[in-house]
Amino acid sequence: VTGPAQTRHAEAHSWRLDIDEPALTVHILPEAILATGTEGALLLTDLDGRERWRQRLGRFTLSAAVSPDGTRLAIGADSHLTLIDLPTTTVLRECPTRWCAALAWAANSRELAAADGKQVRVLDRVGHRYWTSPPLPSTVTGLTWLRRDARRLAAAAYQGVTIYEPATSRVAQHLAAPGAIAGLAVAPNGRWIVGGSQDATLHGWRVPAGNDFRMSGFPSTVSQLAFDPTGRWLANDAADSLTLWDFSGPGPTGRDALVAEGHPSRITAFTWARACGPGETIRELYSGDDAGNLALWRVHPHHRPGDRIRPTGILDTGDPVTALTTNDTQLISGHRSGALRCHPRSSLAPPRRTNR
Amino acid sequence: VQTATPDSNTGADTGRADDRIPVTVLTGFLGSGKTTLLNRILTEHHGRRVAVIENEFGEVGIDDALVRGQVTEADEEVFEMNNGCICCTVRGDLIRILGALLRRKDRFDAILIETTGLADPAPVAQTFFMDDTLRAQLRLDAIITVVDAKHVLAHLDEVKPDGVENEAIEQIAFADRIVLNKTDLAAPDELTELTHRIRAINASAAILPAVRCAVDLDDILRVHAFDLDAILATEPQFLDPDTTHQHDQSVTSVGIDTDGALNPEALNTWLGALLATRGQDLFRSKGVLNLAGVQRRYLFQGVHMLHDGDFGEPWRPGEPRRNRLVFIGRGLDRAELDAGFRACLTTTTDPDAPADAAPAGAAR
Numbered sequence: 001v002t003g004p005a006q007t008r009h010a011e012a013h014s015w016r017l018d019i020d021e022p023a024l025t026v027h028i029l030p031e032a033i034l035a036t037g038t039e040g041a042l043l044l045t046d047l048d049g050r051e052r053w054r055q056r057l058g059r060f061t062l063s064a065a066v067s068p069d070g071t072r073l074a075i076g077a078d079s080h081l082t083l084i085d086l087p088t089t090t091v092l093r094e095c096p097t098r099w100c101a102a103l104a105w106a107a108n109s110r111e112l113a114a115a116d117g118k119q120v121r122v123l124d125r126v127g128h129r130y131w132t133s134p135p136l137p138s139t140v141t142g143l144t145w146l147r148r149d150a151r152r153l154a155a156a157a158y159q160g161v162t163i164y165e166p167a168t169s170r171v172a173q174h175l176a177a178p179g180a181i182a183g184l185a186v187a188p189n190g191r192w193i194v195g196g197s198q199d200a201t202l203h204g205w206r207v208p209a210g211n212d213f214r215m216s217g218f219p220s221t222v223s224q225l226a227f228d229p230t231g232r233w234l235a236n237d238a239a240d241s242l243t244l245w246d247f248s249g250p251g252p253t254g255r256d257a258l259v260a261e262g263h264p265s266r267i268t269a270f271t272w273a274r275a276c277g278p279g280e281t282i283r284e285l286y287s288g289d290d291a292g293n294l295a296l297w298r299v300h301p302h303h304r305p306g307d308r309i310r311p312t313g314i315l316d317t318g319d320p321v322t323a324l325t326t327n328d329t330q331l332i333s334g335h336r337s338g339a340l341r342c343h344p345r346s347s348l349a350p351p352r353r354t355n356r
Numbered sequence: 357v358q359t360a361t362p363d364s365n366t367g368a369d370t371g372r373a374d375d376r377i378p379v380t381v382l383t384g385f386l387g388s389g390k391t392t393l394l395n396r397i398l399t400e401h402h403g404r405r406v407a408v409i410e411n412e413f414g415e416v417g418i419d420d421a422l423v424r425g426q427v428t429e430a431d432e433e434v435f436e437m438n439n440g441c442i443c444c445t446v447r448g449d450l451i452r453i454l455g456a457l458l459r460r461k462d463r464f465d466a467i468l469i470e471t472t473g474l475a476d477p478a479p480v481a482q483t484f485f486m487d488d489t490l491r492a493q494l495r496l497d498a499i500i501t502v503v504d505a506k507h508v509l510a511h512l513d514e515v516k517p518d519g520v521e522n523e524a525i526e527q528i529a530f531a532d533r534i535v536l537n538k539t540d541l542a543a544p545d546e547l548t549e550l551t552h553r554i555r556a557i558n559a560s561a562a563i564l565p566a567v568r569c570a571v572d573l574d575d576i577l578r579v580h581a582f583d584l585d586a587i588l589a590t591e592p593q594f595l596d597p598d599t600t601h602q603h604d605q606s607v608t609s610v611g612i613d614t615d616g617a618l619n620p621e622a623l624n625t626w627l628g629a630l631l632a633t634r635g636q637d638l639f640r641s642k643g644v645l646n647l648a649g650v651q652r653r654y655l656f657q658g659v660h661m662l663h664d665g666d667f668g669e670p671w672r673p674g675e676p677r678r679n680r681l682v683f684i685g686r687g688l689d690r691a692e693l694d695a696g697f698r699a700c701l702t703t704t705t706d707p708d709a710p711a712d713a714a715p716a717g718a719a720r
Contacts, residue, residue, distance in 0.1 A: 038460045138433045220488035
């Protein structure tokens with residue numbers, strides 16, 4: 001019998017599949033793995049890498065998001081938004097849109113926020129639009145729901161982040177920033193919003209107070225940023241290193257970054273793993289670079305702002321990494337070559353010591 | 357909050373072959389023949405796969421190497437960079453489109469961007485200096501302006517209200533290559549006058565006369581237009597001072613051609629101050645320079661206050677190491693620029709001697 005629980009705890013093995021075009025996103029669903037490609041490829045496999053479904057949408061893809069319950073896939077492009085029911089692998093709806101590079105599912109898997117040029121649309125899970133925002137100053141570059149209750153939605157664009165309440169059609173708050181905001185992250189508790197600005201800074205706000213802070217000195221524009229599942233650390237890419245900011249207590253103001261150094265090349269993707277170790281106090285982060293290296297980083301409870309950490313393990317695939325995701329046992333990397341690789345998480349960790 | 361990692365390095369490294377994808381920017385008024393040139397680039401067998409971003413940067417489909425934009429002009433997304441300079445703007449829509457294009461399959465080895473007739477070329481060009489991610493993968497190869505030989509004079513003479521730029525003058529000022537199209541429709545004396553007018557605005561751009569945009573595509577694509585050696589080979593006189601020109605608020609070129617080695621620090625200070633104070637009026641600056649103690653030529657190009665430099669080929673044995681640069685802008689003072697530049701030359705005659713920041717010769 002191979003139930004999901006058993007599959008999850010079984011030791012993963014390596015495998016490789018191909019989508020024949022650069023991977024855009026990879027997702028681990030409860031019992032499947034999904035990959036999307038930049039030219040419209042979709043591939044669904046089981047956790048062991050056995051192919052289940054392969055499809056090609058007739059257009060290039062800008063964004064893809066799977067609902068938290070794993071049943072819906074939204075694909076954004078420059079002219080359409082496609083909504084797919086994953087259990088039956090059927091296209092539920094194709095809506096014409098303008099540029100759609102930002103998508104966000106609410107935690108309840110019932111609402112989908114999608115960029116549509118300069119506007120934000122909220123759709124239900126069968127793809128019916130029920131709310132449209134007024135236009136923002138530029139094309140929407142980032143979207144995220146503020147809390148699990150899915151009442152408030154943050155949208156990033158030129159000159160800042162706007163927080164909407166779709167149910168009342170109200171602009172709850174505008175968080176002004178001088179430049180164009182690209183990446184966007186919200187702390188799990190909904191109290192911090194951070195955006196990557198075009199001028200190679202991070203701009204952050206404490207909500208609802210709105211007081212803001214800036215983090216600078218990055219060698220290039222920060223486009224990827226993500227809080228760890230507990231909300232203490234915010235990680236962002238900074239060329240060939242990652243910087244981690246401590247958001248515990250009063251937040252990052254006045255604190256140095258924890259710098260993760262040792263990637264041989266420019267970081268292109270990273271993902272937080274579930275906490276591990278005694279009392280689940282060690283945070284694990286996986287990253288990939290444009291030379292094909294995968295790295296594992298461990299942030300221990302004793303790590304402090306200003307510390308520097310080195311990778312716990314590095315794996316060289318030789319194939320530029322474009323997408324990355326992980327679950328308890330597997331690390332899935334998508335590559336520029338079109339390869340989709342599964343690595344047991346143990347392949348990056350140092351050999352385990354026997355417990356005494 | 358503290359600085360993160362100031363020492364990492366993303367973009368244009370020195371000392372390695374530049375394998376970045378060249379980007380050609382095509383400008384010109386509606387009806388000048390831009391589309392004709394575009395179609396020639398797309399249909400002729402020139403052995404290059406060119407991704408074309410057409411008009412308003414609406415889409416990135418590069419099937420059949422063609423991209424068609426649908427967004428209207430009102431949708432241009434020009435972002436200010438908030439670095440204290442009002443002329444530092446980039447095209448946010450272009451960053452977005454190129455970012456998506458670069459994520460896609462390697463199916464092109466050049467990119468051509470067609471801008472609308474009225475678009476300001478500066479934010480388009482500056483995008484390639486300002487956005488680190490793009491800069492690491494792309495290099496601005498040349499700005500090509502297509503000019504309608506029959507009608508452009510009327511556009512050049514058009515009087516604009518204060519503070520409004522004459523787009524035709526601006527497009528000529530920014531150009532590295534000017535396709536003088538529809539020469540069959542203009543009388544010879546019109547062409548002579550037009551050439552003179554273009555030269556007065558932009559002395560460094562090569563002028564390519566054409567009928568129905570029939571130019572050699574090798575003069576358009578992958579031309580490394582910021583390398584002044586190429587233009588000097590065809591137009592050796594372009595750096596000569598235009599003695600008839602008066603110092604006023606019109607757009608002109610100032611060329612400087614001198615031997616001697618430059619003190620890099622003095623040059624940086626002078627160029628930095630010049631671009632910071634006059635950046636708004638300086639449309640283009642570019643040059644090939646001989647830095648003291650450096651065996652390779654130094655190539656630089658700038659748009660308004662932003663500039664980008666890199667080491668090029670080594671100087672050949674016995675070759676005169678000359679500094680050649682050109683500024684194109686509004687209300688330029690030749691004597692001041694010349695004196696400022698000469699003050700950056702080292703006093704020593706040994707080109708390999710260490711730099712010494714002693715001001716030399718005043719304006720001649």
